[in-house]
Amino acid sequence: MAAATASRKAGSSSFVPRAVFEVSQNITRSYFLGHHAGALGTMRQSLSNVSLILECRDSRVPLTGANPLLEKALAGRDRIIVYTKSDLCAPQASNRWVDQQKKLLSRFYNNGSLGGEQQQQEEEEEDEYGAYGGMGATEMGSGMGTEILFTDTAKPRSIKMLLAAIKQRAAHAESLTGLRALVVGMPNAGKSSLLNALRAEGMRLPKAAKTGANPGVTRKLSMPVRVMAEDAAAGVEGGAFVVDTPGVFVPYVSDVEAMLKLALVGCVKDGIVPTETVADYLLFRLNLRSPELYGELSAPTNDVAEFLDNVATRTGKLLKGGVPSRTLAADWVLHQWRNGNLGRFGLDDVTEANLAALKAKALAGEEHISLSQAKKREKAARKERRAAQRKAMSES
Ligand SMILES: Nc1nc2c(ncn2[C@@H]2O[C@H](COP(=O)(O)OP(=O)(O)OP(=O)(O)O)[C@@H](O)[C@H]2O)c(=O)[nH]1
Numbered sequence: 001m002a003a004a005t006a007s008r009k010a011g012s013s014s015f016v017p018r019a020v021f022e023v024s025q026n027i028t029r030s031y032f033l034g035h036h037a038g039a040l041g042t043m044r045q046s047l048s049n050v051s052l053i054l055e056c057r058d059s060r061v062p063l064t065g066a067n068p069l070l071e072k073a074l075a076g077r078d079r080i081i082v083y084t085k086s087d088l089c090a091p092q093a094s095n096r097w098v099d100q101q102k103k104l105l106s107r108f109y110n111n112g113s114l115g116g117e118q119q120q121q122e123e124e125e126e127d128e129y130g131a132y133g134g135m136g137a138t139e140m141g142s143g144m145g146t147e148i149l150f151t152d153t154a155k156p157r158s159i160k161m162l163l164a165a166i167k168q169r170a171a172h173a174e175s176l177t178g179l180r181a182l183v184v185g186m187p188n189a190g191k192s193s194l195l196n197a198l199r200a201e202g203m204r205l206p207k208a209a210k211t212g213a214n215p216g217v218t219r220k221l222s223m224p225v226r227v228m229a230e231d232a233a234a235g236v237e238g239g240a241f242v243v244d245t246p247g248v249f250v251p252y253v254s255d256v257e258a259m260l261k262l263a264l265v266g267c268v269k270d271g272i273v274p275t276e277t278v279a280d281y282l283l284f285r286l287n288l289r290s291p292e293l294y295g296e297l298s299a300p301t302n303d304v305a306e307f308l309d310n311v312a313t314r315t316g317k318l319l320k321g322g323v324p325s326r327t328l329a330a331d332w333v334l335h336q337w338r339n340g341n342l343g344r345f346g347l348d349d350v351t352e353a354n355l356a357a358l359k360a361k362a363l364a365g366e367e368h369i370s371l372s373q374a375k376k377r378e379k380a381a382r383k384e385r386r387a388a389q390r391k392a393m394s395e396s
């Protein structure tokens, strides 16, 4: 269970947030389900018909939301990395902090490294939603490399930019039957919503895929959905189609904080990591920004129990006898944050050092452990959790 450091009750000005989040290493760190493995297999099999991968990552976890398992399985195809839900990451996608992230990510994915001679020109073309570069020669496929874009399904401009990038690829692919793209990513990253937005913008047609706030809505690969009509003048003979896929998680998340971030953005089913622990992590992150973000719900505090009691009282999440329900309050605050009503900010620091660390980790194959290894680790963690529970019960 998350161990909160000493609670501090005070006015905002004298409030000191926790500097580190202390959490048990035994929280569940795997969420690799049967349909994840199945989907990965089907995606691999369908690759011969696919010339573009639209890899979705939640903008709030631009580093943690990457799935090395998917990247490895689908390597060799042109790719556009789509950072989804950019509206939930910052009040304005054009804010300077986001711009900086876009630059760093773009350089990283176009060159596979940062700094030195390979660094892209700072003055590169840029746009609010980040169509940067993309012509790196590091990939196989058409040689058009990896492009990165930020989207917000409510902002047609961001979707138009993605369509333009797809069109460029389609013209390059010169397929008479149309370009076929797979939209992939972690559960709940916004893949089906993106497909619907592309179809609405590109074809003026209604929603073709089911979407939902919880992970695991899409269970199977879809039929190809048309998102772009033929445009012979632009060299796009057959238009473009997108195939929706189920979200795929990694077999095991080696870093506990990464698991908490993924749970917080809703990539993992609620309850896999105890909701109150996730709410505690949210409180920790809110406090690092400003306790004023939750000023209407509670006085500044580092104590999750106190925070949830205040939230429950304030929002009427009460059990019989007026007892505050921490579980309902935790559920409620998580949904508020996920919907952008409790501060809009990212959870990963996109810095050169962190990108380099991500690459080193991928090279070391840390997240590539097999499913059986993941199951063994999970079993050991379960055993430790049970032992800790027994110990706590015998001491009480
Ligand atoms: N604010 C915001 N919410 C979004 C955006 N895109 C998707 N969402 C929301 O994110 C949630 C998940 O969207 P889906 O499209 O179902 O995600 P998915 O990746 O297909 O999920 P699975 O099929 O379960 O893996 C839904 O509640 C969407 O409304 C966006 O650009 N902005």
Ligand SMILES: [Mg+2]
Residues within 6 Å of the ligand: 191, 192, 193, 210, 211, 217, 218, 245, 246, 247
């Ligand atoms: Mg879906």
